[in-house]
Every structure is written in structure tokens, then in C-alpha cells.
Amino acid sequence: MNPTIVTHPNIHFADIPMPGPAASENTPLLNPPVPRIDESAWERTTDTDRPLRIFLDELRILTRYALPVFGTHLLEFSLIMASVISIGHLSTTALAAISLGTMTANVTAFSIIQGFTSALDTMLPAAWTSPQPELVGLWSQRMAIVMSVLLIPMYALWFNAEAILVRLKQDPEVAHLAAVYLRFLSIGLPAYAFNCISRRYFQSQGLFAVPTQIIFIVAPTNVLLNYLLVWGPQPIRLGYIGAPIATAISFNLVSLMSIAYGIFYVPRTSWHPLSRRMFTSLGVLVELGLAGVGQTASEWWAWELVALAASLLGPVALATQSVLLVSASTTFQAPFALSVASSVRIGNLLGEANAKRAKVASNTSLIMALGISAISSAMFLIFRNSWAYLFNDDPEVVKLVASILPIVALFQVFDGNAAITAGILRARGKQVTGALLNLSAYYIIGIPFGMWLAFSRDMKLHGLWIGLTVSLVYCSLFGTLLCLRTDWDREVWKVAQRLNEHGKVGRIHTVDEEDGALLEA
Template identity: 70%
Template sequence: MHYAAPSSLPSDYAILSRYAGHNGDAHEDDSDAEERERDSLLPPEDEERPGRRSSLPPPFIRPLNPTIAPISARDKSLGPVPTENTPLLNPLVPRIEEEVDAPGHDSETTLSRRVWEEIKILVKYTLPVFGSHVLEYSLVVASVISIGHLSTTALAAATLGSMTASVTGLSIVQGFASALDTMLPSAWTSSEPKLVGLWAQRMAVVMAACLIPILFVWFNAESILLFLKQEPEVAHLAGIYLKWTSIGLPAYMFNSISRRYFQSQGLFTVPTRIIMVVAPINAVLNYFLVWGPKPFSLGFIGAPIATAISFNLISIASIIYGVFFVPRTAWYPISRRSFTSLGILVQLGLSGAAQVCSEWWSWELVGLAASLLGPAALATQSVLLVSASTTFQAPFALSVATSVRVGNLLGEENAKRAGIAANSSLLVTLAIASIASTMFMIFRKSWGHLFNDDPAVVELVASILPLVALFQVFDGLGATTGGILRARGKQFTGAMLNLSGYYLIGIPFGLWLAFKRDMGLAGLWIGLTVSLVFVATIGAYLCLGADWEREVEKVRVRLAADKRAEQRAGAQQHV
């Protein structure tokens, strides 16, 4: 989710545009171009706790409809059958319909068979997630294409505005939303599925509070950019871009919540179906609002307005889908409880924001360093960045699927299956990475021609692609282990890994190689590779050595606290 975030795309295209201008008619100035385990997840029994880059899925994949299974039918590995003395008594437990979760199934199958079963489940979950991310990519691509044909200055302004939006807003939103990867999947398969809706409402409250400082920065962006010595005209247009983009920011926040609301219930195809409808509408809006007839044409501001409208359309469609086409098993009536127990979301959200932002910002920093190496290096950086970003989408989608699957199994108190699912996801990651690595190695000498025909750029791309091929494995593992850590509520651990891997080891090493050892762009990418190796290796070690029984206990205690809070709230209403 770091450098492949949709918001990074304008900078990629702008870099190439400015490079082309440098060698053609434009003549632009290129220089402008845990082991703290988060104990808050374990409230005392007598205390209520308040709480990287940003193929369509086959249309025949049917939604994973939630079902209700008697608790008596649970697998023995899920723990003891509740009695009248069990705090979380509930005769019905929501399940995501998977044959492997049938009672007694694990006792009749070998370990290798269970691994293969989990691989198939993860692939099934990953496909629609991958499709939704690719389609979301198209929203920004349409905007970039529209603005790119106006002028180089307009494209540079959109690039600067998009980068500012990513650094000061979108990365923070995604980081805070990652707290729901911990809370929602386990709540759905627990005895209290309506906690899914309650935690989603609480996150909406937290996100609303985050809106204030983000909007303050966006509406004062021009002054901030001028202070940072940006060109006055570009800074002015970038400020306008951010003001109009802010129309879609609340919807962007809502979509980050609603997507996880659906995915935690196994409804992975819902966000994909919605964005499949909105994506072509976005393309039409970009044409009419930027280049259309005069009554509709708005020029530069038409692109951010089109994107903002598209985000709002996604929000409206999500509400309609959730109200009329999805069972309300997970919904919790809006009440005062929506404004309580926010502490745990703030804690997880801050850690998640640190995890996401540290990764996104590190790639922006590397891009800035590449701009100091000359136009050829800058154009090559764009080619490599777009390439690595594209291949990252598959393991990132897998990380989302893994987070949901592991979280669901923790909510079912199925510790053994949770561990198998986590380890199986690492195997799938290695398979995906091997395909990407092989592709880069086979086509490395001609890969640069997909983006630029300048011999210097093509040659430099070919010389660095082996490094990109090498870190595909570690980049994918880093994404997948991040999903496992989110399912376990260890965003803080992920944040510390990223901060240490990128800012203490990889980036300083890469800068030293690039500028002190005169290795240029290759030195920067060696530093990035070292960062990814560190993050992936430590992350895999933490995931392979996880105590899944303890993770189940953490979920059980957290849900028990919510149950007691619900009982107290009900008692107060009765009085």
C-alpha cells in the first residue's frame, strides 16, 4: 500500500512527462520535479476498555454469503462448548461458509491437505480484492490522463497536489482504518456479530476527528508549498487541486471503513462490484468536466471534482448495498455506544498510521533523491516505481485476504487453523513473487521500451531490474506479514519494523551508496532492497513463531469486555 497507492501515480506520469520535455520541446527545470504486544487489547476482567503502494475478478465468483451455524456444530478445536455460565453465551455463531470449517474436518485430514485448503481459500478471497484495487487505480489514472493533456505545469501541479494529499491525508486515513483489520473479522465470527457494525461506527467517529487537521492542511496548502520553495504557479494550482479534492475526502474515509465492513463478513466481491460500476462513470466525468462541451468543461479543476464525485458515488452505492442487499446480522443500531471505547481504535490507528506513513513517505523520499541524479535517473525511477507498484498489487490483495481469514479464525477460536492460514499465505506469496521475478528477468532488456524509448533510460532500467526482481520476494512477504500482524493487532510492531528498516537501515545505506560511492540510482535501489529484506525477514519470523492460542485468548477477552459493556448498557436502558 505504500508506493503503489493510487495517489502515487500522478508523480510517476509527471516524471516521465517532464523527462520527455527535457529532451524535447518543453525544456522544463528538472530540479522542480510490539515487543510491547499492545497490552490495551487485554482489558482486565472487571474493566471495560474504550478501544504500499496505494485483473478483474472473474464475474462468476459468487459472494461469500454469511450463514448462521449452531454453536454446537463448532469444531472441537474451537474450544469448549459454552454453557449457561459462559460470559459470551449466544446460541448462534455467524460463519463464513467454508467446507473446511465443518465440525471434525481437521481431525480427518493431514497437515498438507489443510495447507492446500487454506491456499485455495486465500486465492478465492484475494481475486476480488485485487480487482477492486486495480479498478481504484483507474480512478486516478483517468484523472492523470485528463490533466496531462492540458499542460506540463498543470500535470506538475496535480502531481504536487496528489503527493501532498497522500502524505498529509490519504496515508493517515489508511493507517487508521487498518485498526479495523484487527477488530472486525474476529468480531464477525464471534458470538456477537453486531460488534462489526459497532466498531465500524466507532471508527467513523475517529475518522471524523481526523478530518479537521487534514482539511486545515489542505486548505492552507498553497502557503505551505510556497514556504517549501515550490514554484508559485505550481503551488497555487496544487492548492486549488487539494481544495476541490477535499470534497471527496469524507467519502474516501467512509469507503475505507465500508470496504472492511463488507470484507470482514466474507463479502469480498461487494466493493469490486461497486467500483466496476463507478470506474466507467469516472472516466466519462473526467472527459466532460475537463475536455467536454463548454457548459460542462471546467478545465484543470474538473479532474479533482470528477474523482471526488466518484468517491461519493462509491459511498452512496455502499450504503444502498448494505441496507438493501446484505443481511443485517453485523449491523448495530446507532446509539451512544458509538462514541464510547474509542481508545483502542486510536491506539491501533496511530500505530497503523505510523506503519503506513513510514512506508509511503520513504518511497517519496527515494524519488526526491533520484531527482538529484539527473533526468535519465528520474525517468528510470518512474519506470521502476510503476513496475514494482503494479506487481505489488497482488501480494497486497493477498495481505487483505489473509488479515480477514486469520481474523475470522481467531474469532471462531480456531487457533490451529489460524496458524495454518497464516503460514499458507506465505507460501502463496512466494509463488506470486516468483512469477513477477521471472517476468522481470526475462524481459529486462526490453522492459524500458514500454515506457520510454530513450536508449539511456532503457539501458539503466535493464541494469536495475535484477534488483527489482530480487526484492519481489521480500516485498511480497513484507505485505503479507503486515496483514498477519494487523489481524493480531500488532500494528505497532509493523510500524517499528518499517521505521527501523527504512529510516535507520535501508535509506541511509542507499543514499551513501548513491552519492558517496557514486553508484547512482542503483545504490538507492540496493538500499530499498536491504530495507525490504529486513522488514520481511523479521516479519516472517514473528509470524511463524506466533502463539496462536494466546491470540485467541486476546480476542476472547476483548469480546468479553464488549459483551459486559453491552449488558450494562441494556441494564441502564431498562432502568
């Protein structure tokens, strides 16, 4: 075992054990290693062509990283979107109800689950590259325990949703149908939580394509189930309740396939036998999970608050908001996938003390975001008069959607850019900065301004979307400024300092020490 020496001005640290006789700063700790992109071509470039060559290399690498993430999130999102589309053609009231039901599910459960399981983004990658890779399985088991407890109040809210929604001044018929939707969707709630854990379990080991492959099989099955249970032959047609049942079945299918894949196709390197240890250190995950909820759910809740405001404008406005929200959320999956890829890529480069390359990767991702956003904007502008027919046949909804889509097209540019800057900030360890940016953008600027336009200036749904666009302009401009002004040499220095401060991998010996070191990391 040879020590790895990482050099940088004013930095020198060693004694991190690496396998093999020819270890370097790029040598993985484990076998099999996390997949890496071959950069040998870049290393052979000359000074004259290096800038363009580096840009093209980063373009290729970021695209290769982002594609499986995009596929996973887009197909996962389609599980809900299929229900919205199938129910939307039943009636405008049904579309408004599923919109309200989905909003309630997001606020009271899905956003919280996503926020809590984001704690695994900190724990699992560190565990996988440590001398104790089986901690990946142990931390996943611990998160499953935390999720099991959190599901109890979620179920209590969902099964009392009708009374709560009526007290919030929702239309009684819409509130009743939304509560029915939640009751049947709850069949898949534990599976949804498990899927958020299993996806991170696979990705922490470099198995990015596994969740994509699984959801690629389930997504078309979900479409078929929605058709059969909502619109199919009489013996199996269930109508409105068929959509949430189809979604719940699909969530459970993803869980079963993930378990089967983990048992039969993934090496046991990362698995920890079931034991009483899974009930220990739960406070660590709760603490990290609450921070994750504050960062992730705040943006979700802002969107749902706008949907709640839209519901006060009547069923047509709520149905229109559902169409616009689903559309914007679908196109958002591309820049979001790129933001995840950028965060991983830049983080790797900072760990390798490659400040110059990290800067190029950051700038490349910003340029790519503009290209993606331009495609989305053009699509909404070109098809604005017919877009709503994908979801609903009500002439009022179609007309209102067409009148707001130009605002949504402008929104795309800043929404995509804000997503990328958030990913860059995460790579730099600036999650708090990103959270403060979102909080101030939505809750201090965008939503109050949108509410004022919608209700005081009688601009209604147009006003709400103008407010959202203003909030994203603020996020995008300040986020881009923070990224462009980054001192990447200092960022490399900060990463090295954190490694020195929190101890070296070789110092982890006991159970208590390993958990503490991973928590600090």
C-alpha cells in the first residue's frame, strides 16, 4: 500500500491508503471502482488547442453524465404525469382535483421524503470509498427506519385530507375527489420512499444506469395501466380512481425490481447484514434530513403555494395551472439532470486539485443550459395554441394556456440557468447559499409580487407566472454572478483543508470512529 500525495500551493497531505503498486490521485479506493471518464485525449492536447479541446471534452463528459440521470427523472416524473393526462380528459373538475391531490401529496409527503433521503447523498458516497463499503447498506437500512416512522404522520394527513382541504376554502367536490386520489395513491407511498433510498444506493456505487433501466420498463407499464384502469374495457375500468391505483402499482413495481436487481446482479460489497446496528445513529440522518428538507422542499412548497393561489381563481385556472406546471416540470428535467452531472463532475475535479478544469466545466454547463432552455422555449412558442389539448379539451383551458405559454417560454431560460448554478453551488459546498437564494427569490420577491399582480391588479394566473419568472430571473442572475466570480484555486484549497481537518481514511478503525468520520465528511 503506497501513500497518495496530493500537491497544491500551501497544501501537503498524505497517508491515504490506496490499492495497488501504482496509486495516484485518480486511483479509486475500491474494486470495482466508480466509473470514470477517460481524459487521456485531453492530456495529449497542446497549449494552442487546449481551450477548445477542454471545452469539447467537458461537453462530452457532462452529456454522458447527464443522460442517465435525465432518463431516470423524466421517466419517474411520467408516472405522475400519466395520471394527470388520463384523468384530465374525464372532466375539468377531475383535472382540478388531481392537481390539488398531487399538490397535497408533494407538500405533505413527496418533498419531505426527497429532502430526508438527500442525507444519503452525504453518507453513501463517503461510505463507498471508505475501507468499510458495507456502510452503504447500513446507512440505507437506517434511512429505511427513519422513513418508516415518517410515513405515520403522512398517512394521518392523507386520510384526513378532505376535511383539511375544505377548511382551506377549496371547492367541496374538488376537495373530495382530491382526498379520494390520495387515499388510493397511499398504497404506493412506502414504495416511493424505498425507491428514493434504492436509487441513491445504486448511484453511490457508480451504477447510474440501473435506476434508468428499471424505470424504463415500468414507465410504459404505467401508461398501459392508466389506460386500462381509467378508460379500458368495462370489466376492469375504474374511472377516476384507476389513475392513482396505476401509479401506486408502478411505484411498487420499481421497488420489487430494485430489490431483485440488488440481490441478483449487484456484488455484496456494499451490503451490511441486517442487525441491531440499523437502529443506531438515526439522529444523524434526522439532522441531515431536516437540513435537506429546508433546502429541497422550500422550492417545492413555493410552487405548491402558487398552485393553491391558482385554486382560489376557480377550477379553470387550477386546471390551467396543472397543465402549465406539468409542462414546465417536464422540461425542467433536462437542466436538472445537467445540474446533477455538473455537481458530480466539478466535485471530482476539485478533489483532484484541478482548478482550471473545474472552471471550464462550470462555464461549459452554463452554456449547455442556455442551449437546452432555447429548445424548450421554442417548443412552447411554436405549439402554444395546441399544447393544452395534450391534457384537456375544455376551450377555456386551451385558450388560457395559450395566452400564458409565452411567459412560460421566457421562464424556461432563467429556470434552466438557475438549476445549473444550484448544481455548481452544491459542488462548492454552498448549499446554504443556494437555499438562501431560493428562499429570498420565491418568498420575499417572486410569490408576493405574483400575488399582488394576480389579486390586487386583477391579472389572475398571468400575474402568478410573472411573479415566478421574476423570482427565477433573480436566482439566475445572482447565481451566475456567484459562479463566474468563483476563485477555483481557493475552492481546491478548501477541499484539501476539509480533507485534512476531518481526518484521513486510513485513520478509521473502530465502529464509532468510522461513523463519526463519515458524518463529519
